[in-house]
Amino acid sequence: MTETATLSRSSAALQDSIPVAPAEAPKLTVYTERQLDKIPQIQALPAHEREAIRVVANVLPFRVNQYVCEELIDWSNWKNDPIFRLTFPQKEMLMPETFEQIADILKTGDKVALKDAVNQVRETLNPHPAGQMDLNVPKIDGVPVQGIQHKYRETVLFFPSQGQTCHTYCTFCFRWAQFIGDKDLKFANSEASAMVEYLKANPQVTDILITGGDPLVMKTKNLRVYLEALLDPELEHVQTIRIGSKSLTFWPQRFVTDPDADELLMVFEKLIASGKHLAFMAHYNHWREMEPEIARTAIRRIRATGAQIRSQGPLLKNINDSAEVWAQMWKTQVKLGVIPYYMFVERDTGARHYFEVPLAQAWTIYRDALQQVSGLARTVRGPSMSSEPGKVEIQGVTEVAGEKVFVLRFLQGRDSDWVQKPFFAKYDENATWLHHLKPAFGDSKFFFEK
Ligand SMILES: *Cc1c(COP(=O)(O)O)cnc(C)c1O
Ligand code: SF4
Numbered sequence: 001m002t003e004t005a006t007l008s009r010s011s012a013a014l015q016d017s018i019p020v021a022p023a024e025a026p027k028l029t030v031y032t033e034r035q036l037d038k039i040p041q042i043q044a045l046p047a048h049e050r051e052a053i054r055v056v057a058n059v060l061p062f063r064v065n066q067y068v069c070e071e072l073i074d075w076s077n078w079k080n081d082p083i084f085r086l087t088f089p090q091k092e093m094l095m096p097e098t099f100e101q102i103a104d105i106l107k108t109g110d111k112v113a114l115k116d117a118v119n120q121v122r123e124t125l126n127p128h129p130a131g132q133m134d135l136n137v138p139k140i141d142g143v144p145v146q147g148i149q150h151k152y153r154e155t156v157l158f159f160p161s162q163g164q165t166c167h168t169y170c171t172f173c174f175r176w177a178q179f180i181g182d183k184d185l186k187f188a189n190s191e192a193s194a195m196v197e198y199l200k201a202n203p204q205v206t207d208i209l210i211t212g213g214d215p216l217v218m219k220t221k222n223l224r225v226y227l228e229a230l231l232d233p234e235l236e237h238v239q240t241i242r243i244g245s246k247s248l249t250f251w252p253q254r255f256v257t258d259p260d261a262d263e264l265l266m267v268f269e270k271l272i273a274s275g276k277h278l279a280f281m282a283h284y285n286h287w288r289e290m291e292p293e294i295a296r297t298a299i300r301r302i303r304a305t306g307a308q309i310r311s312q313g314p315l316l317k318n319i320n321d322s323a324e325v326w327a328q329m330w331k332t333q334v335k336l337g338v339i340p341y342y343m344f345v346e347r348d349t350g351a352r353h354y355f356e357v358p359l360a361q362a363w364t365i366y367r368d369a370l371q372q373v374s375g376l377a378r379t380v381r382g383p384s385m386s387s388e389p390g391k392v393e394i395q396g397v398t399e400v401a402g403e404k405v406f407v408l409r410f411l412q413g414r415d416s417d418w419v420q421k422p423f424f425a426k427y428d429e430n431a432t433w434l435h436h437l438k439p440a441f442g443d444s445k446f447f448f449e450k
Helices: 004-008 035-037 047-057 066-072 075-080 082-087 096-108 111-123 190-198 220-229 263-275 293-304 324-336 359-370
Strands: 030-032 064-065 148-152 153-157 208-212 238-245 277-283 309-316 340-343 380-385 390-400 403-413 422-426
Touching: 030 035, 035 047, 047 096, 064 066, 066 082, 075 082, 096 111, 148 190, 148 403, 153 190, 190 220, 220 263, 263 277, 263 293, 293 309, 293 324, 309 324, 309 359, 324 340, 324 359, 340 359, 359 380, 359 390, 359 403
Parallel strands: 153 208, 208 238, 238 277, 277 309, 309 340, 340 380
Antiparallel strands: 030 064, 148 153, 380 390, 390 403, 403 422
């Protein structure tokens, strides 16, 4: 009796586990470019299709696991399948001449020439959009604190070094430069103590966002070092711990059947019991990601710890560029207790010609989707560009004094005084990013450029 009572008090999440004997718990099987031919579903494709995937997988990061292949992709319609496009390189993601160039070199088997060509192509794909690498890295006594980015006053980003990879890679990912094994490109910090020192020195910080890659590729025994470090009594001011992750999509077993799943949920409970808010920032692009039962069980178990799950993700041509997909995604999320938070505009990096959606169209999709859902799903903000000066939301398209304009506002700004100030840009139906826009009404500069 007392035992059960204690258990139900301390571990509500664990009560809800589906009964899986450890021996039956699936083990993660990962496939990269080298194991492409080992994927059973790929073996079934025509040779020229397999070859096309292999060519592009030499340029863009590729990694997928058996769960994504077996449970998320509908192979009967693979070419148009949004999860296939999200995870498998496609011929159209490279420019035709680039594709031919890489394909030709692959045929020769010349590894040195391949490496040179691949590096050249990657350089053209803008691997570090919006000054990701150099800006916003803070210093203590003049020495950069590696693994930390601090752009907005109240929120610090932390990149634990063991979390700089993902269970599966997204084909559009702007962090792709971090994954291709070049050490110089990695944000890394194995030191939880450096993070704690920095936070102690910055009492204005209320939120820490642990991100990657995907921090949930880490074993619980590693991740808990970072999380428990935040329980330091001198970090009272850090009220919210966010964890950014796509593991609810790519490996929900992490929270259900993995050997250290229960231990992870107990760490979550411990953070919440200490009085912190734990916000799980789930990256979602499509309602299909929430269809498998295990994905829903994972959501239930995380929520049962007292953590909140908020969702965010970019709008992508060929994957989710329709109001219906977003409306259904947000409705599903509200039903499952996930709070829609951000719709992002895809950054100008990687295979952007394949994914980019003009800002005007992004706003139309957002508005049309929002009109189809109840107020509980209208917590989502966007479409938002994470640009150099801050997060800029497209509020709408309208006419002011006879001029067609975009109405914009900062959701987050390098200067917090910019937040919520509306401003205007000349309407441009082809613009896909802030730097394409010109101020309206004949101004030469936007207010934040002055
Ligand atoms: C989005 C973002 C944050 C968090 O901003 P919120 O508006 O608090 O969600 C923090 N840092 C960077 C660099 C970001 O892009
Ligand atoms: S899960 Fe996130 S970090 Fe990982 S590849 Fe996808 S978008 Fe990039």
